[in-house]
Amino acid sequence: MTFRLNEDAEDSATVSVDSIVDTEYVKQMEEFVATNGELSSQSSSTLQVDGLTAIAFQEEQRVALDALTPLADCEVCSEAISFHQRVRLPCGHIFCVDCTLEYFRRATKDEVLYPPMCCTRQISLLLIRKDMPDDLSRAYEKAKLEFATLDRTYCANPACGQFVPPTFIVDQQATCSHCDTVTHATARDKAMEATQALADLNGWxxxxxxxxxxxxxxxxxxxxxxxxxxxxxxxxxxxxxxxxxxxxxxxxxxxx
Ligand SMILES: [Zn+2]
Ligand SMILES: [Zn+2]
Ligand SMILES: [Zn+2]
Ligand SMILES: [Zn+2]
Ligand SMILES: [Zn+2]
Structure with missing residues (x-):
């Protein structure tokens, strides 16, 4: 499935090199992203066709597009934004890059906001990944894994408390990659019992x-x-x- 999407992405990227300002291509790419959602990190790199040529071309296209396209308002902060600062969501709304990044940043910390959505439609990571700083990318991947894990284990070191992914749990022992603390399943269950007692007391x-x-x-x-x-x-x-x-x-x- 992902492999097939890769091929599509490469095709449309190659076609675009024929003209300097190809709004149709940009529209197609946006639609492609909107309909196909997230791709794996390997697949997005195929969009940069052949190294420097493609990057120089993209820069030229970016400047030309900014000059030709009227400004649009960000749905969140109402700033007028140029074409390349624009994130067009599948629902049709437009966010600026900063607001989109802020939304993803919050989603890594607050599960209620995960995954980032607008008008009940998920905002694909692919729409913002090129503008995303590495630390946020890593935090987002980590949160994604944490939120997808149902029976979660957190580091027993109170100063740490980080989520320990299932792959770091062997024989009921969870090794924290941040502080090396080993949390035993029994310790985890005890901690949960204590929390449960408090919850019962308060009617939670x-x-x-x-x-x-x-x-x-x-x-x-x-x-x-x-x-x-x-x-x-x-x-x-x-x-x-x-x-x-x-x-x-x-x-x-x-x-x-
Ligand atoms: Zn904004
Ligand atoms: Zn929307
Ligand atoms: Zn729940
Ligand atoms: Zn830890
Ligand atoms: Zn009931």
Whole structure:
């Protein structure tokens, strides 16, 4: 599948070398990205056809396009942005590069914002990768792995607390690549038990999917965890699989 996409990308990149300002090509590439979503890092490098020629060509094309294209407003910060500073999203909205990078940065820290979306459509990493600093790329890849892992292990060193990917867990022992602390499965479970006791005391619930503690402020008992799991706040069961009442009238009215 990815291999096939590679070929397409290469084809359209080669065709474009015929003309200096080829807006049709740019449009096609954007549409290609919008419809095909993320590609692996290897595949994006195939877009830089043959080294220096392609890069010089891209620079020329960039300057020409900026001069020819009217400015557009960023959906987030309302700044007027030139063509090359523009990130055109699959929903049709336009973000500036800075706002897009900021969104991705936040998404690495807050699972609720992951993956970055606009109008319910995911914003492909490919749309912004060329402008993304290496540290953010790495942080994003790391967050992607963490958020995709359901049964997560975090480093037991309180000063660290980093996520330990499943590949670093051997025989129930998780080795942290940041501080070399080895977290044993039993220690992890003990830590989880302590958190659970605190949660029970406060009436918090644990997400059945990712073990995160979620607190209900007011409203209905339908909880959506940052990991996207939906469950019943009363019994913790997957949403709509239990007989509990779905509303808490007191909480619905909010604090009085
Ligand atoms: Zn902006
Ligand atoms: Zn949108
Ligand atoms: Zn650690
Ligand atoms: Zn969850
Ligand atoms: Zn229930």
């Amino acid at each position: 619930k644990t997400c059945y999917q990712c073990n995160r503690i979620v607190e209900l402020n007011f409203g209905c008992y339908h909880m959506t965890c940052p990991c996207k799991a939906e469950f019943c706040y009363l019994c913790g069961a997957k949403w709509k699989t239990c007989d509990c009442s779905r509303w808490n009238e007191d909480r619905l009215l909010g604090p009085r």
